[in-house]
Amino acid sequence: MQVHGAAQSVREGRRAIDRDWLTVTGLAFVAGFVDAAAFVALAGLFTAHVTGNFVLIGAELVSTSNGVIAKLCALPAFVLAVAATRLIALALERRRIGVLRALLGLEALVLACFGAFGLALGPFPSPDSAPAVCVGMLGVIAMGIQNATGRLALGHLAATTVMTVNVTQTVLDVTDLLRGERGDGDRTRARLRRMLPAVLAFAIGALAGAFGIAAWSFWCLVVPVLALAALMIVSEPIQDHSGP
Template sequence: MAGFVDAAGFVALFGLFTSHVTGNFVLIGAELVSTSSGVIAKLLALPAFVLAVAATRLIALALERRGIAPLRRLLALQAVLLALFCIAGLALAPLRSADGPDAILVGMLGVAAMGVQNAIARLALAHLAATTVMTVNVTQAVIDAVDLLRLGKARAGAARGRLGRMLPAVAAFAAGAIAGAFGVAHLSFGCLILPIAVLAGLIALPERADAP
């Protein structure tokens, strides 16, 4: 989902990363020494991201005080924000300028949605591999692969377990990024229906008694 939304947003929003604050910092630096546009949207992405993460944390705390597991509610919040991202993008398309008010509004909705996903990964899914930051996953996967080859299966059980968590996350992100790029090229913001449907499916899954 993160790869899909990030790639779709990058293509449709003139190079704006919806999930990666680091990427936007790099693009700000690049654009400040070039003649291209888009600096305003990338600058606004940081406070939008921070506010989304902070709001997600506050909502999670409020739910936990009431004895309610927050994961489903937070997934629903992300689905709503993605739906607004999709609707605003379709309603305001074609976006003509990276720093136009229409592109900024659409972009900040996307950033907010992915800010929620980043927060969910830390608050409710911390036992899994990161879903949005692949640099850490790839680095750890390479280290664990080297350890597994050098130490053998008997001595590298922890590395084998981590590798089993990291590789599916990296593969899923890569597949999502390719799908998102093709999706936005053919369906514009309508392609966001797919990640919204994935969220709806996750919300509908029955809870496991042993779920953390």
């Protein structure tokens, strides 16, 4: 019985690792895709890492170009999305409903609205026009939900939106492994296996999003929506709260 229980624990552990790998890879792909697509379609608006918009605001004010309004609105929209996601997660936990699947569904819904309104209201005469700003904020809200989800339900995994920390840690770990450091080799390799898929998936997603928005306009948002739907299937099941 003990041997059978140990074998079952090993299988469950492997399934959890596979699920974590798929989740990180899929979400990083989604973030890269949406960030690049929005950047191309909405005059350089960052949706996944909104602090980058501050740099662009300064550059655009100096060069007197357009698109400042959306970038100014991005941070408050992002903050409100994160706060709302936190409140939704707390409500789900009180009802014993699986947080991850529900938040992935919410992000997919907002991304679908991002694509639908982009198709309905575009092409935009100006990135500072009301339709362009409203559509851009839907993208920011979707990525705010993903950022919050990463902290609330996936805190043990690599970040899936902002890749600077992941890239830095990946380079450090590769350097240590190439130097032949043995003291912490297992931990370094485990961390590398956790970080590297996110970095690569984000890069692939960014390329796909840039080419997708150029070729198919906002129709390309079908891709990340389907990716989120697939992640909902492999994520943890919604807990049954019908019992006592």
